[in-house]
Amino acid sequence: MKSVPVIAIFDIGKTNKKFFLIDEYYKIVLERTAHFKETVDDDGDPCEDIDLLTNWVKQSLQDIFALKKFDIKALNFSTYGASFVHIDQDGKVAGPLCNYLKAFPDELKDEFYARYGGEAEVSSKTASPVLGNLNSGMQLYRIKHRKPELYARIKYSLHLPQYLNFLVSGVFCSDITSIGCHTQLWDFVKNDYHDWVYQEGIDSILAPLFPSDSAMTTVIEGNEYHVGSGLHDSSSALIPYLTSFSEPFILISTGTWCISLNPFNDNPLTVDELNKDCLCYMEYHGRPVKASRLFAGNEHEKQTKRIAEHFNKPLDHFKKVKYNAEYILKDDGAAGASGQALMQQSLFGDRNLSAFSSYEEAYHCLIRDIMIQQQASTTLVIQDTNVKRIFVDGGFGKNVVYMNLLAAAFPHLEVFAASVAQATAIGAALSIHKHWNTKPVPGDMIELKYYAMSHKMEVE
Template sequence: MNVVAIFDIGKTNKKVFLFNENYQIVWEKSVILAETVDEDGFPCENILELSKWVADRLTELKELKDYILKAINFSTYGASFVYVDEQGKALTPLYNYLKPYPETLLENFYPKYKGKKKFAVKTASPVLGSLNSGMQIYRFKEEKPDLFAKVKYCLHLPQYLSSILTQQYFTDITSIGCHTGLWNFKKMKYHKWVTNEGIIDKLPPIQNVEETLKIEDGISVGIGLHDSSSALIPYTINFTEPFVLLSTGTWSISINPFNDTPLTSDELKKDCLCFLQNKKIPVKAARLFAGNTHEVQSKRISEHFGLPNDFYKEITYNKDIIADLRITNFKESSFNTDSYIEKCPFENRNLEGFKNHEIAYHQLILDIIAQQVLSTRLVIDNSPVKKVFVDGGFSKNSIFMNLLAQAFPEMEVYAASMAQASALGAALAIHESWNPKPIQNDLIDLKFYKH
């Protein structure tokens, strides 16, 4: 059967999937690769190991007797640059976006471009240090000018992996448009600092993510996408009525493809950003560290009550517990403040006050939902949205889903499930170049939650 191979590269798990022409996964493999360290001893992705793993899997795929490999694409985490020389060889480690950023460089940079606040609004990027991948290039240029002079191209990770197969170099709009600090959203072109600082020539031409390049055996290879943008593609293909996607994992990201109003500095302060869809369409998004909060606080509950770490998987929604908690512990109206969004109230709750783990866990989700509602409303405001789709970890959490539906009585709230959203998006992006069949409209399973 004809298949497309998608390399879906997360920070922890590296996966490869084969999708058939109906976009069902017919083969998969995953690995966790050991990290290495950069020259400062900071942990980072081992780019040589990763490249080797991709090459080895490709050899394996070509030898599979039951499948005819028609196309390949990549979906990877963002905010990560690979710097290559004339031969396409990586010149540095793949620096980690969590690496602390030198204050002196920030103090040197922002005043040249009207200060942090104006720069953040123009580039739709909260000031996040190394998480603004454009600032990684600036740091490299300032700290290692001699090595930087040898750089032919700065490639985001998906485009680097694609270039290993094609020896061709491109920039993808979904990677540039995601809190990189590189793009001027008002003028819809690179921010002038990219030219002023002598970086523009090291960014390869922008290519449409639907375009592919032919390699040996007639295989079509895509240029790759940033994983958050890729995960949105199945939804925009399947649903035409306005919706918000709440993508949940370590971060809960509320994404509204139907809201392209310019970001305000107030929204930026509350962790809103814009990213660009594959047609250069801005999408407003708001981030909340909810999955991380859930992990840390549920561990606190498990230790307090002497339970296994995943105790919560056994707990289902109990409306009586919620009704009691709303009377005793929780006044939603008093939480509608800016500071509330930054910190989950559960962090300050004394676990001695809860009779059992079930009540404590319901309280944790109530507190997370109060934050989540404030975060999601930031992108819903002034847009025609009537549906909320939740995917990822929280979509399987009945307490979270029921409380979210109650918090948005004017919306239809659905738990959405599909196999591997970002991988599926990367496959759909290059549909035209390998798949003769029309795209079906049942790629996503929905479960409706009544409020």
């Protein structure tokens, strides 16, 4: 029996660690998932257990290389961002993998921005709001100034995807999708590291950049493999869409956050946009992707719990709600909401649930309130980019109330619910397609469902 040519992909999320084999037609032929308990860092704060993750990656590779029915041609990696693994002179992990949710010291933050021109100056050049440890460059600044003993041991600090690459290839490299994603390391104006990185000497522990669409050749147990440098997961999930569609589009990636991504918008971020939680990701060819973020999935989870308790329904009852335009046409003045406060929380949290006659009516109001935010957030990144389509992936793409209201909110655009099975892993495979796959990229990777406008939604 002839072995099946495949690419191996490690897709590492905060909760789920996944390993895939993907064939030349971009079908997943093997999937394994693991979950690890967190450990604590040297300050006693919770963090990823890098030893458990390292051992799992090594064991997974050992197991898969032993399977004769697959012919592994290449490997690549996608992981969550804002996370550094520090490597010492002997190639060993030198310290804990800091959790990006860890609090950043206020006095150190104030010292940094006072030294380097202020928050607005640094943020506008690095295309990122001030986010503490979520700006991964600030983790390195903190280590240098608060943990000098650790800093002295570091040969290279690798973002997590490039650490996984290092485990396989032994090569130290950096990748632009990680370096360019809300790290405050990369100056989008001069297309180089920000001046503060050079002034602090932190560039010396950042490995050389390696192209995201290239692969290095690595020999493992006498066999040659093409190995990608690894990708930041948000940038990786965008690749199937960039591969499939050439006309300008917006992708709204929905989950806990609803992130509107416009790969066709290279306008510089303004201070107002930064204040409204806009930032830039980096597309795998090194082009900025303007994005706006909304905490809508979190808001939906909180408010559906409140509605369920009030109407004595199961927590997931919203999945059974069918779209009813009559609920939306009721005018309660919500459309008049505007301003920066709108981007922080929806109007629904202040609503009296006793005013609604049913769960369904209350739920439609919740999604309408969220949609007022969503329209404002997505509009921030459309601008003058000739966008004709909006694609929605993730949980809200399966929500008929949300999708109908989105179509109404953007009547001049085509709105689609879109789905790609394991988009992040598929994107990592596509990024190095030319290095392992002799077949053309299939045209049916993305499933689309079109939503026509059923009525016009006015938002001022």
